[in-house]
Amino acid sequence: MALLEVAALSKEFDGLRALDGVSFTAEEGEILGIIGPNGAGKTTLFNLISGIYPSSAGEINFQGKSILRMKTHQISCLGIGRTFQIVRPFQNLDVETNVLVACGHRFYPSLWKSTGPFRQPEIVKEVQILIERAGLRPYAKQIAKNLPLGFKKRLEIARALALNPHLLLLDEPSAGLRFEESAQLMGLIRQVRDQGIGVLLIEHNMQVVMDLCKRIVVLDHGSKIAEGSPEEIRSNPLVIQAYLGKEA
Amino acid sequence: MISGYLITILIIIVIYAMLAHSLNIITGRAGQISLGHAAFFGIGAYTSAMLYTEAGFPFWISVPMAAVVAGIVGALLGIPCLRVRDDFLAITTMGINFVVEAIFLYIPFFGGAMGIGGINLPKWFGREMTKPEYFILILVVFFLLILMDRRMGRSWIGLAWASIREDEQAAGAMGVDVVRFKVLAFILGSAIAGLAGGFYAHFLTFIMPQNFGFGQSIVVLSMVVFGGIGTRWGPIVGAIILGILPEVSRPIMEYRILIYGVLLLAMMRFQPGGLLGSESILSKVFRRTVYRLSSSE
Numbered sequence: 001m002a003l004l005e006v007a008a009l010s011k012e013f014d015g016l017r018a019l020d021g022v023s024f025t026a027e028e029g030e031i032l033g034i035i036g037p038n039g040a041g042k043t044t045l046f047n048l049i050s051g052i053y054p055s056s057a058g059e060i061n062f063q064g065k066s067i068l069r070m071k072t073h074q075i076s077c078l079g080i081g082r083t084f085q086i087v088r089p090f091q092n093l094d095v096e097t098n099v100l101v102a103c104g105h106r107f108y109p110s111l112w113k114s115t116g117p118f119r120q121p122e123i124v125k126e127v128q129i130l131i132e133r134a135g136l137r138p139y140a141k142q143i144a145k146n147l148p149l150g151f152k153k154r155l156e157i158a159r160a161l162a163l164n165p166h167l168l169l170l171d172e173p174s175a176g177l178r179f180e181e182s183a184q185l186m187g188l189i190r191q192v193r194d195q196g197i198g199v200l201l202i203e204h205n206m207q208v209v210m211d212l213c214k215r216i217v218v219l220d221h222g223s224k225i226a227e228g229s230p231e232e233i234r235s236n237p238l239v240i241q242a243y244l245g246k247e248a
Numbered sequence: 249m250i251s252g253y254l255i256t257i258l259i260i261i262v263i264y265a266m267l268a269h270s271l272n273i274i275t276g277r278a279g280q281i282s283l284g285h286a287a288f289f290g291i292g293a294y295t296s297a298m299l300y301t302e303a304g305f306p307f308w309i310s311v312p313m314a315a316v317v318a319g320i321v322g323a324l325l326g327i328p329c330l331r332v333r334d335d336f337l338a339i340t341t342m343g344i345n346f347v348v349e350a351i352f353l354y355i356p357f358f359g360g361a362m363g364i365g366g367i368n369l370p371k372w373f374g375r376e377m378t379k380p381e382y383f384i385l386i387l388v389v390f391f392l393l394i395l396m397d398r399r400m401g402r403s404w405i406g407l408a409w410a411s412i413r414e415d416e417q418a419a420g421a422m423g424v425d426v427v428r429f430k431v432l433a434f435i436l437g438s439a440i441a442g443l444a445g446g447f448y449a450h451f452l453t454f455i456m457p458q459n460f461g462f463g464q465s466i467v468v469l470s471m472v473v474f475g476g477i478g479t480r481w482g483p484i485v486g487a488i489i490l491g492i493l494p495e496v497s498r499p500i501m502e503y504r505i506l507i508y509g510v511l512l513l514a515m516m517r518f519q520p521g522g523l524l525g526s527e528s529i530l531s532k533v534f535r536r537t538v539y540r541l542s543s544s545e
Contacts, residue, residue: 097407159422
């Protein structure tokens with residue numbers, strides 16, 4: 001059984017088909033690249049999987065269970081963590097508290113338990129381990145809005161990992177980063193994969209995608225146009241056409 | 249001995265502080281703008297007044313019931329409010345205020361434009377409470393509410409509210425049940441507003457729909473914004489300053505709303521976080537003074 005099965009998934013916005021019958025599967029411990037030109041429907045796909053948008057048609061199964069009608073928080077509690085294309089940490093909270101938020105559903109399942117203090121030693125310990133892994137220990141008490149972009153991206157990953165996910169959706173993690181920052185972030189993503197967590201990676205940096213992914217799905221104008229290994233994708237005429245346009 | 253006039257002002261200020269504190273839970277803590285908070289203040293006042301005058305319940309039951317009823321109505325009205333955000337939420341809550349005020353005004357059961365009279369101060373030890381005793385009673389209740397707020401701020405509920413205030417979608421993606429915590433904020437905020445309404449009705453002894461109109465909602469919102477939205481003490485400081493202001497400016501009473509408006513504009517321009525909010529001039533001056541004093545020693 002695949003970790004994630006997406007079948008004939010479609011999404012329409014007032015008549016505009018942003019995603020059209022997309023199907024693929026993702027496995028545990030695998031980094032699956034999702035690429036495509038701007039407007040191909042990549043972020044829409046993430047928003048459908050994470051329950052931010054309801055789908056127009058199709059099916060999404062996670063660990064064999066349909067998540068199509070679930071709310072965003074229910075999906076994340078099942079074990080799907082995500083980051084955002086434009087980083088969205090809780091800007092006025094410090095790094096530690098940002099990560100604490102994502103631990104909540106495991107430690108405070110009921111409303112009654114939610115009245116307990118959020119800074120409990122066992123939770124803080126777990127959060128500190130995640131912050132350490134993300135290389136953010138010196139910035140644990142910094143307010144998120146004051147962090148540089150690279151650290152904000154790491155914070156988003158640390159926050160998503162606090163959900164104890166089986167699947168991580170990463171939306172353009174290397175966008176806007178310097179080469180060294182990008183390399184560090186890729187190291188972190190590899191570590192995540194080695195833990196057995198499945199990763200869906202949207203990325204425009206082809207070097208990053210080709211290095212990290214064994215399998216790639218290509219979207220264009222909302223449809224899947226190709227799927228295969230980096231070598232297959234690199235030489236696929238439909239992909240070349242989608243990126244470079246038709247020869248005159 | 250404190251004069252009757254002064255004790256009246258003090259009681260009104262504590263009731264306003266309670267009301268501002270309740271709005272701060274919805275707007276400051278959970279980040280849900282509300283322009284109709286006076287509706288819940290009114291629901292509490294009318295519940296308490298009706299139970300006391302029509303059903304014969306004592307104050308000690310009618311006022312807690314005011315909180316319960318306002319909390320239930322807050323939950324019911326909070327649910328449709330969950331579907332809208334930002335300016336749409338502001339308009340929806342404003343509409344709720346107009347509807348509630350109209351119900352009090354046009355349904356004879358609620359006394360119509362004549363309002364409800366004959367509500368008295370509570371009795372204890374076989375006699376009616378004096379005003380100073382009533383002041384101490386509401387002060388104690390308010391103190392307990394502040395303690396509860398302190399606990400809430402440190403609890404997972406407080407953190408969930410903060411995450412929703414920061415970014416609702418990201419909070420949901422981090423496993424926060426946004427609907428549950430938003431409704432909880434509406435319930436708590438409305439219930440405390442209802443409690444304040446109960447105290448208000450028993451103090452004024454006479455209430456009418458105009459006491460709970462849109463203007464009242466704006467006054468309370470001004471207090472919260474003026475003092476520092478989302479802070480624990482800001483709304484209280486706002487209630488004290490804006491509560492005293494009409495008394496010290498009695499000669500220009502007609503311009504009260506104008507003064508509030510100018511104050512709000514000035515705050516937005518120079519101190520958007522409020523007197524005790526982020527980037528507060530007051531706290532900067534305080535810190536600078538402490539630093540100077542400590543370095544001169």
